[in-house]
Amino acid sequence: MSERGSIEVRNLNKTFARLDSGGTLCAIEDLSLTVEPGEFVSIVGTSGCGKSTLLRVIAGLEMPTRGEVLCGGVPVTGTNPDRGLVFQEHTLFPWLTVRRNIIFALKSSKRLGANRAAVDTLIGKAGLSEFAGSYPHQLSGGMRQRASLIRSLAVSPDVLLLDEPLGALDSFTRMTLQDEIIRLWQERGNTMVLITHDVDEAVYLSQRIVVMSPRPGRVTEVVDVPMSYPRNRGSSDFTELRVKLLTALNFASEVEQEYNL
Amino acid sequence: MATTATTTTETDAAAEKTILDSLETRASELSIWELRQIEAKPKTAAGKAVDWLLRLLPLIVSLLIIAQYKFAPNFKEFKPLDKSKPTNLWVWFIGFFAAILLARVFISLFSLLENVRFRGDKNNSRWNRAILFSKRTSQKLRRNAPIYTAVFILLFAYDWATLKTGRLPQPYFPWPDAILNAMISDRVILWKSVWHSLILLFIGYSSGGLAGLVTGIAAGWSEKARYWVWPVVKVLGPIPSTTWLPIILIVASSLFGGSVFLIALGVWYPVTMTTMTGVLNIPKSNFEAARTFGATKAALIFKVAIPASSPFIFQGLTQGMSIACTALLVAEMMGVEAGLGWYINWQRGWAEFAKMYAAVIIICLTFFLVNALFSFIKKRVLRWKEGGVV
Numbered sequence: 001m002s003e004r005g006s007i008e009v010r011n012l013n014k015t016f017a018r019l020d021s022g023g024t025l026c027a028i029e030d031l032s033l034t035v036e037p038g039e040f041v042s043i044v045g046t047s048g049c050g051k052s053t054l055l056r057v058i059a060g061l062e063m064p065t066r067g068e069v070l071c072g073g074v075p076v077t078g079t080n081p082d083r084g085l086v087f088q089e090h091t092l093f094p095w096l097t098v099r100r101n102i103i104f105a106l107k108s109s110k111r112l113g114a115n116r117a118a119v120d121t122l123i124g125k126a127g128l129s130e131f132a133g134s135y136p137h138q139l140s141g142g143m144r145q146r147a148s149l150i151r152s153l154a155v156s157p158d159v160l161l162l163d164e165p166l167g168a169l170d171s172f173t174r175m176t177l178q179d180e181i182i183r184l185w186q187e188r189g190n191t192m193v194l195i196t197h198d199v200d201e202a203v204y205l206s207q208r209i210v211v212m213s214p215r216p217g218r219v220t221e222v223v224d225v226p227m228s229y230p231r232n233r234g235s236s237d238f239t240e241l242r243v244k245l246l247t248a249l250n251f252a253s254e255v256e257q258e259y260n261l
Numbered sequence: 262m263a264t265t266a267t268t269t270t271e272t273d274a275a276a277e278k279t280i281l282d283s284l285e286t287r288a289s290e291l292s293i294w295e296l297r298q299i300e301a302k303p304k305t306a307a308g309k310a311v312d313w314l315l316r317l318l319p320l321i322v323s324l325l326i327i328a329q330y331k332f333a334p335n336f337k338e339f340k341p342l343d344k345s346k347p348t349n350l351w352v353w354f355i356g357f358f359a360a361i362l363l364a365r366v367f368i369s370l371f372s373l374l375e376n377v378r379f380r381g382d383k384n385n386s387r388w389n390r391a392i393l394f395s396k397r398t399s400q401k402l403r404r405n406a407p408i409y410t411a412v413f414i415l416l417f418a419y420d421w422a423t424l425k426t427g428r429l430p431q432p433y434f435p436w437p438d439a440i441l442n443a444m445i446s447d448r449v450i451l452w453k454s455v456w457h458s459l460i461l462l463f464i465g466y467s468s469g470g471l472a473g474l475v476t477g478i479a480a481g482w483s484e485k486a487r488y489w490v491w492p493v494v495k496v497l498g499p500i501p502s503t504t505w506l507p508i509i510l511i512v513a514s515s516l517f518g519g520s521v522f523l524i525a526l527g528v529w530y531p532v533t534m535t536t537m538t539g540v541l542n543i544p545k546s547n548f549e550a551a552r553t554f555g556a557t558k559a560a561l562i563f564k565v566a567i568p569a570s571s572p573f574i575f576q577g578l579t580q581g582m583s584i585a586c587t588a589l590l591v592a593e594m595m596g597v598e599a600g601l602g603w604y605i606n607w608q609r610g611w612a613e614f615a616k617m618y619a620a621v622i623i624i625c626l627t628f629f630l631v632n633a634l635f636s637f638i639k640k641r642v643l644r645w646k647e648g649g650v651v
Contacts, residue, residue: 061549081555091550095568095645104564108554137647155554 004072004082005037005158005191007058013066014053027053029216030067037158040185040192042202043210044245050217051195055161058193059085071159081109084152088164090144092136098123098147099132102154109155119154126150126180142173146180153184160185162194166201178204182229199249203241204231211248221248316369316402319409323359326417327352329425330438336427347424350445351438355416362409369399435615440622443615451604451620455627458589458600461517462631465524466585470578473529477536477574478566487537494533502527502584503591510596520592527588528581532574539573540566572646575639582635586628601627 014028027050035041043051056062058069060079069076071083092101102119106112123132126146128139136144145165152160162181166174182205185192196202202209203225211221223245227237304312330351372395416437422428424436435443444451479486480494502523513519543566551565567574593602601624608616 059553061552079552079555081553083553085550085553087546087550089546091546093547093550093565093568094647095571097645104551105554108551108556108560108564110555135645135647137645152553 003037007035008070009033011067015065026216038189040206041208042194042206044202045212049212049214055163081155083159084157085161086152086165088167090148094136097133102151105151122150159191199245315406320362322413326355347438350441365402371395372399439615440618443619454601454604462589465521469525469528473532477533481537481540498530516597524585524588527584531580532577535573535577539570543569
C-alpha cells in the first residue's frame with residue numbers, strides 16, 4: 001500500500017473543542033478506511049456524521065486527534081497539491097478570472113511550467129472557453145463549480161477529494177456535472193473520494209460506497225457497486241443498490257415517499 | 262463610449278431602428294448603447310422641442326454672461342485696489358466654453374439628417390456612423406445641459422453681484438475676471454505651490470497608507486500583532502491627526518518632515534482599521550483552497566489576503582484621502598512655508614483677495630484631479646467586484 005494515490009486511514013479519531021459548552025465533541029471515532037489508487041469511493045451519511053471532517057483530515061486541513069492518515073504510503077502532515085479538494089461552495093478567488101484562478105493553482109503548486117499550455121485546453125474541455133477571462137461572479141453556479149473542479153484537476157493531483165461539490169446545484173446541472181466528473185476521472189485515472197448526501201449520486205458515480213453513522217462518526221457499512229460505466233439511473237440494479245443504501249442509512253421505510261431525497 | 266447613454270431616454274426609437282437596421286446589426290451583436298436605443302421610449306414632439314431647448318440653454322446663458330460683462334455698467338463705487346480695469350480674459354474664458362458648446366450643438370443638429378441618405382445610398386456606412394456619433398453627442402449634451410446651465414447661471418449671478426452691482430461686500434468678493442487675472446499674474450508661484458502641496462500630499466499619503474497596510478494586515482493576520490495594534494488604534498484613532506500639529510511644530514526638526522508625519526498619521530488610522538477588518542472578514546475557504554494547492558505563507562498573505570481584503574483597504578484609503586487633504590492644508594496654513602495653504606494665508610495677509618480666491622479654485626481643481634486619479638485606480642483594481650465599484 002504505498003502506491004501513489006492510495007489512501008489509508010488508520011484508527012482515526014478527531015475531537016473538536018466546543019466553545020459554546022466548554023466541552024469537546026467527538027466527530028470521528030476509531031475510523032479505518034483504505035482506498036486503492038485510481039478508485040472512486042463515495043462516503044454517504046446524514047449531516048453531522050463527520051464525513052466532511054474525514055475529508056478535511058485526508059486533505060491535511062485538520063490534524064487527527066489520534067490515529068493517522070497515509071497517502072501514497074506517506075503520513076499526512078499538512079496540505080499538499082497531490083491531494084486536491086473541491087468544496088461545496090465554489091472557492092474560486094473572486095478577484096481572479098477563471099484562467100488566472102487556474103494559473104494561481106499551478107503557480108502555488110509549482111507546476112506551472114509544464115502545464116501553462118494545458119490551461120486553455122482544460123478550460124475548453126470544461127466548456128468554459130468563452131468565460132476564461134470572466135470573473136467568478138459573472139458565471140452561473142454550474143460554471144463556477146465546473147471551474148472550481150478543473151482548477152483542482154489542473155495541478156494533476158493523485159487524489160481528488162470532493163466535498164459535496166454538486167450539493168448547491170440544481171438537479172439538471174448536477175447530472176451534467178456527474179457525467180463530466182466520470183469523464184475526467186476516467187481520463188486521468190486519479191483516486192476520487194466523494195462526499196455526498198445524495199444516494200443516487202453515490203450509486204451513479206462510485207465503485208465503492210462507505211456509509212457513515214453520526215455522533216461519533218464511524219463506518220457502518222461498505223457497499224461495492226459492481227456496475228460498469230456509464231450507468232443507467234433507471235436500471236433495476238441501480239434501484240436495488242439505492243434501497244440497500246437507504247436501508248443502511250435507516251431511511252428504507254421512507255423510500256417510496258422520498259424518492260427525490 | 263458605450264455607457265454614456267445609460268440614463269437617457271429621449272430617443273425616437275423608431276427612427277433609431279432604421280439606422281440600426283441599415284448597420285445590419287444582429288441582436289446578438291448589439292452594443293450596450295444600441296440596446297439602450299431600442300429599449301428607449303419614443304418621445305413626443307413637445308418632448309423633443311424641450312430637449313432641444315435644453316441643449317441650447319447653456320450656450321445661451323454663456324452668451325448672456327459675456328453680454329452682461331461687456332455691456333452692463335459696472336457698479337458706481339467701482340474702485341479696484343490696484344487700479345486694474347476689467348480685462349477681456351473673462352470673455353475669452355467664457356467664450357472658450359461657449360465655442361465648445363456651439364460645436365457640440367452643431368454636431369447634435371447633424372443627427373436630424375438621419376433620414377436623409379447620402380447620395381441616395383441607404384447603406385453608406387460612413388454616413389451612418391457619422392449619424393450615430395452625432396446622436397451620441399446629442400444625448401450626452403442633453404444629459405449634461407442642466408448642470409452646465411446651472412454652473413453658468415451661478416457665474417452670471419456672481420459677476421452680477423460683484424462687478425456689476427457690488428451687492429457682495431467689496432473688496433472681499435473679487436469678480437471672476439480679477440480672479441482669472443490673479444491666476445495668470447501669479448502663475449509661477451502658484452504652480453510652485455501646487456507642486457509643493459502635491460509632493461507633501463503624496464509622500465505623506467503613501468507612507469501613511471503603506472504603514473496602515475502593514476499594521477492592518479499584521480493585526481488581521483496574527484492575534485499577537487492584534488494584541489498590540491488594537492489598543493493603539495483604539496486610543497489614538499479618534500484623535501484628529503491635526504491635534505498634534507502644535508507639538509510637531511515645536512519638536513520636528515523640519516516642518517516638511519513634521520507635516521509628512523501628520524498626514525501619514527491621519528491616513529494610517531483608517532487604513533489600519535479597514536485593512537484589519539478586511540483581513541478578518543476573508544472567508545476561511547479562500548485560505549483553505551489556496552493551501553490545498555500548496556501555497557506558501559507569503560502567497561497566502563500577498564496573493565490571497567491582500568486582494569481579498571482590497572475592497573476594505575480601498576475604503577480606508579478613500580477616508581484617508583480626505584483626511585490627508587485636510588491635514589495638508591492645515592499644516593500649510595499653520596507652519597509649512599510653501600504650498601497652496603501657505604499661499605492663501607500669505608495673500609490674505611496682503612489683502613490680495615483675488616489671489617486668495619485663485620488659490621481656492623486651484624486647490625479645488627488639484628484635489629479634484631487627485632481624487633479622480635484615485636477613483637480611476639480604485640475602479641481598475643476592484644473591477645472584479647460584483648455590482649461594480651461606487
